[in-house]
Amino acid sequence: MSRGGEPRDRMELPGSLATALLDGFPLDVAVLDESGAVVWINRAWREYGRRHGQERDVVGRDYADLVAGMVDEPYAGRIREGLERILGTGREGFSVEYPRHDEAELRWYSMYATALEHDGRGYCLVVQEDVTEQRVSDLLTEARREEAATLNRMLTHEVRNAVGSAVGWLGLLETPPDQADRIERIEASLDRIEHVVGDSNRVLELAHGQPTFDRVDVEDLATAAWNRVEHGGATLEFVDRFPLVCYPLQTEVLFESLFESVARGSGVTTVRIRLCDRGFHVEDDRSEPVPAAPERAFAETPLHRDGRLSFGLSLARPLARMNGWRLSLGTSPLGGWQFAVRTDQVHA
Numbered sequence: 001m002s003r004g005g006e007p008r009d010r011m012e013l014p015g016s017l018a019t020a021l022l023d024g025f026p027l028d029v030a031v032l033d034e035s036g037a038v039v040w041i042n043r044a045w046r047e048y049g050r051r052h053g054q055e056r057d058v059v060g061r062d063y064a065d066l067v068a069g070m071v072d073e074p075y076a077g078r079i080r081e082g083l084e085r086i087l088g089t090g091r092e093g094f095s096v097e098y099p100r101h102d103e104a105e106l107r108w109y110s111m112y113a114t115a116l117e118h119d120g121r122g123y124c125l126v127v128q129e130d131v132t133e134q135r136v137s138d139l140l141t142e143a144r145r146e147e148a149a150t151l152n153r154m155l156t157h158e159v160r161n162a163v164g165s166a167v168g169w170l171g172l173l174e175t176p177p178d179q180a181d182r183i184e185r186i187e188a189s190l191d192r193i194e195h196v197v198g199d200s201n202r203v204l205e206l207a208h209g210q211p212t213f214d215r216v217d218v219e220d221l222a223t224a225a226w227n228r229v230e231h232g233g234a235t236l237e238f239v240d241r242f243p244l245v246c247y248p249l250q251t252e253v254l255f256e257s258l259f260e261s262v263a264r265g266s267g268v269t270t271v272r273i274r275l276c277d278r279g280f281h282v283e284d285d286r287s288e289p290v291p292a293a294p295e296r297a298f299a300e301t302p303l304h305r306d307g308r309l310s311f312g313l314s315l316a317r318p319l320a321r322m323n324g325w326r327l328s329l330g331t332s333p334l335g336g337w338q339f340a341v342r343t344d345q346v347h348a
Helices: 015-024 043-051 063-070 075-089 132-172 177-208 218-226 248-263 294-299 316-322
Strands: 028-032 038-041 094-099 108-118 121-130 214-217 235-238 243-246 270-276 279-284 303-305 308-310 326-331 337-342
Touching: 028 043, 063 075, 075 094, 075 108, 075 121, 108 132, 132 177, 214 218, 214 248, 218 235, 218 243, 218 248, 218 270, 243 248, 248 279, 248 316, 248 337, 294 326, 316 326
Parallel strands: 235 270
Antiparallel strands: 028 038, 028 121, 094 108, 108 121, 214 243, 270 279, 279 337, 303 308, 326 337
16 A cells, blocks of 8 residues: 555656656667557657667658558558557557568568547557567578478489489399399388488478467377377276376377387387476386486487387487476386476476
Protein backbone atom coordinates (compact mmCIF):
# COMPACT_ATOMS: atom_id res chain seq x y z
CA MET A 1 0.00 0.00 0.00
CA SER A 2 1.12 3.58 -0.56
CA ARG A 3 1.18 6.10 2.27
CA GLY A 4 -2.16 7.48 1.20
CA GLY A 5 -3.70 3.99 1.26
CA GLU A 6 -3.94 3.59 -2.54
CA PRO A 7 -2.81 0.18 -3.91
CA ARG A 8 0.62 0.37 -5.50
CA ASP A 9 -0.61 -1.11 -8.78
CA ARG A 10 -2.84 1.95 -9.22
CA MET A 11 -0.25 4.62 -8.54
CA GLU A 12 0.31 6.96 -11.49
CA LEU A 13 3.77 7.94 -12.65
CA PRO A 14 4.49 11.65 -12.82
CA GLY A 15 4.29 12.86 -16.42
CA SER A 16 7.94 13.86 -16.46
CA LEU A 17 9.05 10.41 -15.27
CA ALA A 18 6.87 8.60 -17.84
CA THR A 19 8.35 10.75 -20.60
CA ALA A 20 11.88 10.10 -19.36
CA LEU A 21 11.23 6.35 -19.30
CA LEU A 22 9.98 6.29 -22.88
CA ASP A 23 12.79 8.59 -23.97
CA GLY A 24 15.32 6.18 -22.48
CA PHE A 25 13.70 3.16 -24.14
CA PRO A 26 16.08 1.80 -26.83
CA LEU A 27 13.31 1.08 -29.37
CA ASP A 28 11.47 3.65 -31.50
CA VAL A 29 8.28 4.76 -29.70
CA ALA A 30 5.48 7.02 -30.95
CA VAL A 31 2.15 8.03 -29.43
CA LEU A 32 -0.85 8.63 -31.69
CA ASP A 33 -4.07 10.44 -30.79
CA GLU A 34 -7.61 9.28 -31.56
CA SER A 35 -7.35 10.55 -35.13
CA GLY A 36 -4.12 8.65 -35.82
CA ALA A 37 -1.89 11.74 -35.76
CA VAL A 38 1.53 11.53 -34.09
CA VAL A 39 1.56 13.55 -30.86
CA TRP A 40 4.94 12.45 -29.48
CA ILE A 41 8.05 10.44 -30.41
CA ASN A 42 10.91 9.36 -28.17
CA ARG A 43 14.62 10.08 -28.45
CA ALA A 44 15.37 6.81 -30.29
CA TRP A 45 12.86 7.72 -33.00
CA ARG A 46 14.29 11.23 -33.35
CA GLU A 47 17.86 9.90 -33.60
CA TYR A 48 16.76 7.37 -36.22
CA GLY A 49 15.33 10.22 -38.30
CA ARG A 50 18.57 12.17 -38.11
CA ARG A 51 20.68 9.14 -39.07
CA HIS A 52 18.53 8.45 -42.11
CA GLY A 53 18.15 12.03 -43.32
CA GLN A 54 14.55 12.38 -42.13
CA GLU A 55 14.98 15.72 -40.39
CA ARG A 56 11.38 16.76 -40.87
CA ASP A 57 9.41 16.53 -37.63
CA VAL A 58 6.72 13.83 -37.80
CA VAL A 59 4.73 15.18 -34.85
CA GLY A 60 1.30 16.33 -36.01
CA ARG A 61 1.34 14.20 -39.14
CA ASP A 62 -0.98 11.25 -39.79
CA TYR A 63 0.93 8.08 -39.01
CA ALA A 64 -0.77 6.05 -41.73
CA ASP A 65 0.37 8.63 -44.30
CA LEU A 66 3.93 8.37 -42.98
CA VAL A 67 3.82 4.60 -43.31
CA ALA A 68 2.46 4.80 -46.85
CA GLY A 69 5.49 6.88 -47.83
CA MET A 70 8.01 4.45 -46.33
CA VAL A 71 6.56 0.93 -46.53
CA ASP A 72 5.39 -0.96 -49.59
CA GLU A 73 2.14 -2.84 -49.94
CA PRO A 74 0.75 -5.11 -48.63
CA TYR A 75 2.55 -4.20 -45.39
CA ALA A 76 1.38 -0.57 -45.38
CA GLY A 77 -2.21 -1.79 -45.77
CA ARG A 78 -1.89 -4.20 -42.86
CA ILE A 79 -0.49 -1.44 -40.64
CA ARG A 80 -3.26 0.95 -41.67
CA GLU A 81 -6.00 -1.64 -40.99
CA GLY A 82 -4.47 -2.56 -37.64
CA LEU A 83 -4.33 1.07 -36.51
CA GLU A 84 -7.93 1.64 -37.60
CA ARG A 85 -9.03 -1.32 -35.45
CA ILE A 86 -7.16 0.00 -32.41
CA LEU A 87 -8.34 3.59 -32.81
CA GLY A 88 -11.88 2.42 -33.54
CA THR A 89 -12.29 -0.08 -30.70
CA GLY A 90 -9.66 0.95 -28.18
CA ARG A 91 -9.00 -2.71 -27.40
CA GLU A 92 -7.20 -4.77 -30.00
CA GLY A 93 -3.41 -4.66 -30.42
CA PHE A 94 -1.47 -6.02 -33.37
CA SER A 95 2.06 -6.61 -34.65
CA VAL A 96 3.63 -6.92 -38.10
CA GLU A 97 7.11 -7.42 -39.54
CA TYR A 98 7.91 -5.56 -42.73
CA PRO A 99 10.86 -4.78 -45.05
CA ARG A 100 12.00 -1.18 -45.41
CA HIS A 101 14.87 -1.25 -47.89
CA ASP A 102 16.57 1.67 -49.61
CA GLU A 103 19.30 2.04 -52.22
CA ALA A 104 22.06 1.70 -49.63
CA GLU A 105 20.95 -1.19 -47.42
CA LEU A 106 18.36 -3.83 -46.63
CA ARG A 107 16.41 -3.34 -43.40
CA TRP A 108 13.56 -5.20 -41.69
CA TYR A 109 11.45 -3.87 -38.84
CA SER A 110 8.95 -5.30 -36.39
CA MET A 111 6.12 -3.03 -35.28
CA TYR A 112 3.75 -3.44 -32.34
CA ALA A 113 0.79 -1.17 -31.56
CA THR A 114 -1.64 -1.14 -28.64
CA ALA A 115 -4.39 1.08 -27.25
CA LEU A 116 -3.90 3.48 -24.34
CA GLU A 117 -6.25 5.69 -22.35
CA HIS A 118 -5.34 8.85 -20.45
CA ASP A 119 -7.60 11.48 -18.90
CA GLY A 120 -10.58 9.98 -20.67
CA ARG A 121 -8.99 10.13 -24.12
CA GLY A 122 -7.84 7.27 -26.31
CA TYR A 123 -4.33 6.96 -27.66
CA CYS A 124 -2.25 4.40 -29.53
CA LEU A 125 1.28 3.41 -28.56
CA VAL A 126 3.49 2.33 -31.50
CA VAL A 127 6.84 0.56 -30.96
CA GLN A 128 9.25 -0.22 -33.81
CA GLU A 129 12.31 -2.48 -33.59
CA ASP A 130 15.07 -3.03 -36.14
CA VAL A 131 15.17 -6.84 -36.60
CA THR A 132 17.52 -6.84 -39.61
CA GLU A 133 20.25 -8.84 -37.88
CA GLN A 134 17.85 -11.63 -36.88
CA ARG A 135 16.15 -11.60 -40.30
CA VAL A 136 19.49 -11.91 -42.14
CA SER A 137 20.52 -14.72 -39.79
CA ASP A 138 17.26 -16.56 -40.54
CA LEU A 139 17.76 -16.13 -44.28
CA LEU A 140 21.33 -17.42 -44.13
CA THR A 141 20.25 -20.38 -42.02
CA GLU A 142 17.49 -21.26 -44.47
CA ALA A 143 19.86 -20.88 -47.43
CA ARG A 144 22.44 -23.17 -45.82
CA ARG A 145 19.74 -25.71 -44.99
CA GLU A 146 18.57 -25.76 -48.60
CA GLU A 147 22.16 -25.95 -49.83
CA ALA A 148 22.90 -28.93 -47.56
CA ALA A 149 19.68 -30.67 -48.60
CA THR A 150 20.48 -30.19 -52.30
CA LEU A 151 24.03 -31.48 -51.88
CA ASN A 152 22.71 -34.46 -49.93
CA ARG A 153 20.22 -35.34 -52.68
CA MET A 154 22.93 -35.10 -55.35
CA LEU A 155 25.40 -37.27 -53.45
CA THR A 156 22.76 -39.81 -52.48
CA HIS A 157 21.59 -40.10 -56.09
CA GLU A 158 25.11 -40.50 -57.49
CA VAL A 159 26.28 -43.03 -54.87
CA ARG A 160 23.17 -45.16 -55.26
CA ASN A 161 23.52 -45.10 -59.03
CA ALA A 162 27.16 -46.20 -58.74
CA VAL A 163 26.28 -48.98 -56.29
CA GLY A 164 23.43 -50.20 -58.50
CA SER A 165 25.70 -50.23 -61.54
CA ALA A 166 28.39 -52.16 -59.67
CA VAL A 167 25.87 -54.75 -58.45
CA GLY A 168 24.57 -55.14 -62.00
CA TRP A 169 28.03 -55.76 -63.46
CA LEU A 170 28.83 -58.24 -60.70
CA GLY A 171 25.76 -60.21 -61.70
CA LEU A 172 27.10 -60.55 -65.24
CA LEU A 173 30.45 -61.97 -64.17
CA GLU A 174 31.16 -65.66 -64.55
CA THR A 175 32.60 -66.39 -61.15
CA PRO A 176 35.12 -69.22 -60.76
CA PRO A 177 34.28 -71.42 -57.77
CA ASP A 178 37.44 -70.36 -55.95
CA GLN A 179 36.45 -66.66 -56.25
CA ALA A 180 32.85 -66.94 -55.04
CA ASP A 181 33.72 -65.88 -51.49
CA ARG A 182 35.41 -62.71 -52.73
CA ILE A 183 32.44 -61.80 -54.89
CA GLU A 184 30.13 -62.24 -51.89
CA ARG A 185 32.34 -59.91 -49.87
CA ILE A 186 32.17 -57.28 -52.61
CA GLU A 187 28.38 -57.58 -52.74
CA ALA A 188 28.19 -57.26 -48.94
CA SER A 189 30.35 -54.12 -49.08
CA LEU A 190 28.12 -52.57 -51.71
CA ASP A 191 25.06 -53.42 -49.67
CA ARG A 192 26.71 -51.81 -46.65
CA ILE A 193 27.35 -48.63 -48.67
CA GLU A 194 23.65 -48.54 -49.57
CA HIS A 195 22.66 -48.77 -45.90
CA VAL A 196 25.19 -46.10 -44.90
CA VAL A 197 23.80 -43.72 -47.52
CA GLY A 198 20.25 -44.27 -46.24
CA ASP A 199 21.16 -43.84 -42.57
CA SER A 200 23.34 -40.79 -43.23
CA ASN A 201 20.50 -39.23 -45.21
CA ARG A 202 18.21 -39.72 -42.23
CA VAL A 203 20.69 -38.08 -39.86
CA LEU A 204 20.95 -35.08 -42.18
CA GLU A 205 17.18 -34.76 -42.32
CA LEU A 206 17.09 -34.69 -38.52
CA ALA A 207 19.82 -32.05 -38.36
CA HIS A 208 18.48 -29.75 -41.05
CA GLY A 209 14.75 -30.26 -40.81
CA GLN A 210 12.33 -27.60 -39.63
CA PRO A 211 10.53 -29.36 -36.77
CA THR A 212 7.65 -27.94 -34.77
CA PHE A 213 6.69 -28.78 -31.22
CA ASP A 214 3.64 -30.96 -30.75
CA ARG A 215 1.87 -32.73 -27.90
CA VAL A 216 2.18 -36.49 -28.42
CA ASP A 217 1.52 -39.52 -26.22
CA VAL A 218 4.73 -41.20 -25.11
CA GLU A 219 3.21 -44.60 -25.94
CA ASP A 220 2.81 -43.66 -29.62
CA LEU A 221 6.40 -42.42 -29.98
CA ALA A 222 8.04 -45.23 -28.03
CA THR A 223 6.01 -48.00 -29.68
CA ALA A 224 6.89 -46.77 -33.18
CA ALA A 225 10.59 -46.73 -32.24
CA TRP A 226 10.38 -50.13 -30.56
CA ASN A 227 8.92 -51.72 -33.69
CA ARG A 228 11.95 -50.62 -35.73
CA VAL A 229 14.51 -52.20 -33.41
CA GLU A 230 15.58 -55.86 -33.15
CA HIS A 231 14.90 -56.41 -29.45
CA GLY A 232 15.23 -60.19 -29.27
CA GLY A 233 11.82 -60.95 -27.81
CA ALA A 234 12.03 -58.45 -24.95
CA THR A 235 8.80 -56.70 -23.98
CA LEU A 236 8.14 -52.97 -23.70
CA GLU A 237 6.00 -51.96 -20.72
CA PHE A 238 4.43 -48.61 -19.85
CA VAL A 239 4.11 -48.12 -16.11
CA ASP A 240 2.68 -44.65 -16.83
CA ARG A 241 1.12 -43.16 -19.92
CA PHE A 242 1.63 -39.43 -20.37
CA PRO A 243 1.97 -36.72 -23.03
CA LEU A 244 5.22 -35.13 -24.17
CA VAL A 245 5.51 -31.67 -25.68
CA CYS A 246 8.38 -32.26 -28.08
CA TYR A 247 9.67 -32.55 -31.62
CA PRO A 248 7.96 -35.87 -32.50
CA LEU A 249 10.37 -37.16 -35.16
CA GLN A 250 13.49 -36.32 -33.16
CA THR A 251 11.99 -37.82 -30.01
CA GLU A 252 11.04 -41.01 -31.82
CA VAL A 253 14.65 -41.38 -33.00
CA LEU A 254 15.82 -40.69 -29.43
CA PHE A 255 13.75 -43.65 -28.22
CA GLU A 256 15.13 -45.74 -31.07
CA SER A 257 18.66 -44.90 -29.97
CA LEU A 258 17.91 -45.92 -26.38
CA PHE A 259 16.22 -49.14 -27.50
CA GLU A 260 19.16 -50.06 -29.73
CA SER A 261 21.34 -49.86 -26.63
CA VAL A 262 18.94 -52.24 -24.93
CA ALA A 263 19.18 -54.63 -27.88
CA ARG A 264 22.96 -54.79 -27.47
CA GLY A 265 22.60 -55.76 -23.80
CA SER A 266 22.63 -59.36 -22.59
CA GLY A 267 19.62 -61.18 -21.21
CA VAL A 268 17.15 -58.33 -21.59
CA THR A 269 13.57 -59.47 -21.03
CA THR A 270 11.87 -56.25 -19.95
CA VAL A 271 12.07 -52.56 -20.86
CA ARG A 272 9.74 -50.19 -19.08
CA ILE A 273 8.91 -46.50 -19.25
CA ARG A 274 7.70 -44.65 -16.19
CA LEU A 275 7.25 -41.12 -14.95
CA CYS A 276 9.55 -39.38 -12.50
CA ASP A 277 9.57 -35.82 -11.17
CA ARG A 278 9.42 -33.58 -14.27
CA GLY A 279 10.75 -36.27 -16.54
CA PHE A 280 10.66 -39.98 -17.28
CA HIS A 281 12.84 -43.10 -17.08
CA VAL A 282 13.60 -45.81 -19.65
CA GLU A 283 14.71 -48.88 -17.66
CA ASP A 284 15.85 -52.40 -18.53
CA ASP A 285 17.08 -55.57 -16.82
CA ARG A 286 20.25 -56.27 -18.84
CA SER A 287 22.94 -58.26 -17.05
CA GLU A 288 25.79 -55.80 -17.75
CA PRO A 289 26.38 -53.21 -15.02
CA VAL A 290 26.36 -49.51 -15.77
CA PRO A 291 29.86 -48.43 -16.89
CA ALA A 292 32.06 -47.01 -14.13
CA ALA A 293 32.16 -43.80 -16.19
CA PRO A 294 28.56 -43.51 -17.48
CA GLU A 295 29.47 -40.53 -19.66
CA ARG A 296 31.49 -42.82 -21.92
CA ALA A 297 28.33 -44.68 -22.92
CA PHE A 298 27.18 -41.55 -24.78
CA ALA A 299 30.50 -41.08 -26.58
CA GLU A 300 30.18 -44.15 -28.80
CA THR A 301 31.33 -43.75 -32.36
CA PRO A 302 29.06 -45.10 -35.13
CA LEU A 303 28.95 -48.90 -35.18
CA HIS A 304 28.49 -51.21 -38.15
CA ARG A 305 26.05 -53.96 -37.28
CA ASP A 306 24.83 -56.52 -39.79
CA GLY A 307 25.79 -54.34 -42.74
CA ARG A 308 24.04 -51.20 -41.47
CA LEU A 309 25.21 -48.08 -39.72
CA SER A 310 24.18 -47.68 -36.10
CA PHE A 311 25.00 -44.54 -34.17
CA GLY A 312 24.41 -46.20 -30.82
CA LEU A 313 23.98 -43.68 -28.03
CA SER A 314 26.13 -41.02 -29.68
CA LEU A 315 23.02 -39.25 -31.03
CA ALA A 316 20.92 -39.66 -27.88
CA ARG A 317 22.07 -36.58 -26.01
CA PRO A 318 21.98 -34.21 -29.01
CA LEU A 319 18.44 -35.41 -29.78
CA ALA A 320 17.40 -34.86 -26.16
CA ARG A 321 18.93 -31.37 -26.16
CA MET A 322 16.87 -30.42 -29.22
CA ASN A 323 13.83 -30.68 -26.95
CA GLY A 324 15.59 -28.83 -24.13
CA TRP A 325 15.93 -32.10 -22.17
CA ARG A 326 18.85 -33.56 -20.20
CA LEU A 327 19.78 -37.26 -20.45
CA SER A 328 21.76 -39.25 -17.88
CA LEU A 329 22.54 -42.91 -17.16
CA GLY A 330 22.29 -44.80 -13.87
CA THR A 331 21.33 -48.17 -12.43
CA SER A 332 17.79 -49.39 -12.99
CA PRO A 333 15.57 -50.78 -10.20
CA LEU A 334 15.32 -53.80 -12.51
CA GLY A 335 19.07 -54.34 -12.12
CA GLY A 336 20.12 -53.10 -15.55
CA TRP A 337 20.46 -49.61 -17.04
CA GLN A 338 18.23 -46.61 -16.39
CA PHE A 339 18.12 -43.69 -18.81
CA ALA A 340 16.77 -40.66 -16.95
CA VAL A 341 15.29 -37.93 -19.17
CA ARG A 342 14.76 -34.60 -17.42
CA THR A 343 12.16 -32.62 -19.38
CA ASP A 344 11.14 -29.97 -16.80
CA GLN A 345 7.56 -30.62 -17.93
CA VAL A 346 4.62 -31.49 -15.71
CA HIS A 347 3.33 -34.60 -17.46
CA ALA A 348 0.60 -35.82 -15.15
